[in-house]
Amino acid sequence: MNEVKKATRDGFGEEIVLLGKENPDLVVLDVDIGKSCKTGAFRKELPEQYLNVGIAEQNGAGVAAGLATCGKIPFVVTYAAFGSMRMCEMIRQEICYPHLNVKFACSHGGVTPANDGASHQAIEDMGILRTIPNMTVIMPADYWAARKLVRAAAEFDGPVYLRFTRDAIPVFYDENAAFEIGKANWLREGKDVSLIANGDTVRLALQAADLLAGEGISAQVLDMHTIKPLDVEAVERCIRETGKIITVEDHNILNGLGSAVADVVAESGKAVLRRVGIQDQFGMSAPYERLLEMNGITAEHIVELARGLMG
């Protein structure tokens, strides 16, 4: 695996400038955490397409809705905790219900705001947003995935929630990687067990697959970057080919990727499932990797669960 590490929020910050230059209707709307969410270059290079409404998230979502009705493509930029919860009802009423073309670009997803503590760690966000009709929910797995999926979101007509990481994570895609909203990327083929991950945990699934290979266990690895709409066909293929699935996510095990996959698995009645994720508990100020360990979100734990499924 490439040793280069970058935060996915940096991928967003770079790609959004290119997109803004290509489309004068694209607008960035900040709520006073733009520096941290990497909109600095956009603000400097495209001031006519840049708005900052201050620390007023509810209003920010509403303003974005109004802009979208007039043909603008607003990217509302904030942290995942605030984008999903402080703005939640405005997203539902003013954006998802009328299916307006507003994007939410949210940094600090999952436990990546580590030392900021529980108030800033968004462990519920994707679950909340995937229950709202018309919403698309995406978490890119690395820097290149972020750039490609930000572009895909800009080109997509409808509300999209994009979740990025604060901390740098390994880069394993390259600039030629292809992404389609709602289609999982098959990173490894295998026949014994399927590892379905998203965001900053895809790298852990890849590590686990390497470790499992050393034990003679062949693991499929899927990057399920879009949890809504879920790539049901990909999950069904996992059910058919291995019948043993482990989901991995930096999100509460309730309502996130694991739950979305569980819906498909339960209705098929033909596979067993294990879920790796936040154990329905708040975090604390601690190093990012430690917070993952506290919840069993590690390559070693994935390997252990996979072994258990082989019996």
Next chain:
Amino acid sequence: MKEQLTIQQMKNICVDLRKNILTMIYKAQSGHPGGSLSVAEFVTACYFRAMNIDPENPRWPDRDRFVLSKGHVCPAQYAALAMKGYFPMEVLDTLRKEGSILQGHPDMKKCPGIDISTGSLGQGLACGVGMALAAKMDGKRYRVFAALGDGECDEGEIWEACHTANKYQLDNLVVFVDYNNLQLDGTCDEIMPLGDLAAKFRTFGFDVYEIDGNDMEQMVAAMDLALAVKNGKPKCILGHTVKGKGVSYMENQCGWHGAAPNEQEYKQAMEELDRQYAAC
């Protein structure tokens, strides 16, 4: 140049509007008459005088926008849209019925002429600010008219939106506050006192026109002034109004916030309104 209606003609249109509001709610046996009646002069002044709109082309990009932040009084807007020809008058009979374009709260995807879906209080003004901002960013001349309830001024988002309107100098935004002093659970003074609302809007950077919001002459004068003054300041028409205006037994009665009249009450209301027509 379109010919402007006289004040008397507008007063008569406003009586028609009130009759249509009550007929819709009576036929649906559901809806919010009190606030629909108190906002009638503002809706009439917007649709029959101020707004630059084309009912044949409801999505015309350069049209003026109307935001009904107090979405529950949509019978007033629906009646105005039908009277302007956005859809046939008979459609008003489908209010709140299954399959109707006239949802219980306004739906921009179902009903032509609705510029934003509303219903959850306190959210409309921010959307109106977004529309007015888009006009400024694109160098366009369209204006945004937003109708707010007094009760929804309890919501913090209203004041967040006011900050934004001030920062971006949205003098293309006209906010009307339907200050009838009644909200769902009681009077505003009892539930959540608003204090000096005019002073609040002024402090937030608005030009404020405080009027009798059920007086058509004052409404038209305030509206004309609000649209004429291009000084970088958003406009607020603070209209002191009467909830249930025009129907004696509904006036100032909290109970008519969200109740439909029965047959006898409906007949009486229509008779009272018929007597309010003036000679043009």
